[in-house]
Amino acid sequence: MNKRTFTKSLALCVALGWAGIASAQDALKIGLILPMTGPFASTGRQIDAAVRLYQQEHGDTVAGRKVQVILKDDAGVADTSRRLAQELVVNDKVDVLAGFGLTPLALAAAPIATRGKVPAVVMAAATATITEASPFIVRSGFTLPQVTEPMAQWAAREKIQRVVTLVSDYGPGIDAETSFKSRFAKDGGEVIASLRVPLANPDFAPFLQRVRDAKPDAVFVFVPSGVGSAFMKQFASRGLADAGIRLIVTGDVTDDDLLNGMGDVALGVVSSHHYSAAHDSDLNRKYVAGMRQLANLRPNFHSVGGYDGMHLIYQAAEKAGSKADGAALVEAMKGMAWESPRGPVSIDADTRDIVQNVYIRKVERQDGELYNVEFETFEAVKDPVKAAKAAS
16 A cells, blocks of 8 residues: 555545544434333333334434434332433433333432433323423323323213222322322212222232222222232232122223233223223324334333334424434423324423323223223323313
């Protein structure tokens, strides 16, 4: 190689090197914090698969920037979530935090999102007040009051008059209990007892016995995804259905990912939620097929929070431009609207919460499998807690 050729080669290498560095610096980095192990690992698996499916369908470049997803496992432990969020913001220089399988995990990361001015897209955690913990939090999943109030309205219309509520004793459970009681009383119903079950290692038997002794028309239940199967089996074994006590639940209990494993005890259970794998739309059929092909999973409600969370991030990056900071990305997310596998959705510009349809469903057998089959729709439901605050 002569001197001239060597000089040209060296210049080319330097140019390519700088281009590579610039490309790395310009990447849109998303720190995805999920419970990939532990009791809530099904939530992590669902969201991780949905994120990968979205990128498979829409590519890994947006607004001229390479999208890099950095997945971290918090095992459902809040202290771990906080540490991982700190590392992702300080060391990895992520542009967006995302994921958060449970309320304590999202709240643990909220101060870091605020200090780092990094958007945090909450894809799963469902306590109503989460978005109030940081101006940088935007929710793509749902809130418990949002999916609970329609159930209370439906139950009252069905002439269910006396109800016992049974919920997991943490933020979302308390949200569900409060929302159901408030709406049910407004519509003429009576909650005769409110039971709260420990979140960790729950034993439902003594609580179900108290339900049976109270002799209500129905028991309204919220437990987080992953716990519903154990609850359903104990409900059947305690003979509450035989005693004429109806079971009405939020869709967390009849999680699509776990429903087939519950067996016939789940048949006929009525729930309210924002997504079902049986949702009747071409977009959802494509989504279900994509999740099965990519990860051999039937998608559940947490997965669609992950899928739409990625849509939110991509569209905000496109709208705000390649040089946008965290505040600009959040601003771009406000008021955004699109068609999701769950139906039409939007982001409330004032609260940064998702607005969406909520469906009343019944567990039925179709083609040899159990599905939550939708039969009634409450359209464009906002989080009622924040709606009430805005109205007062």
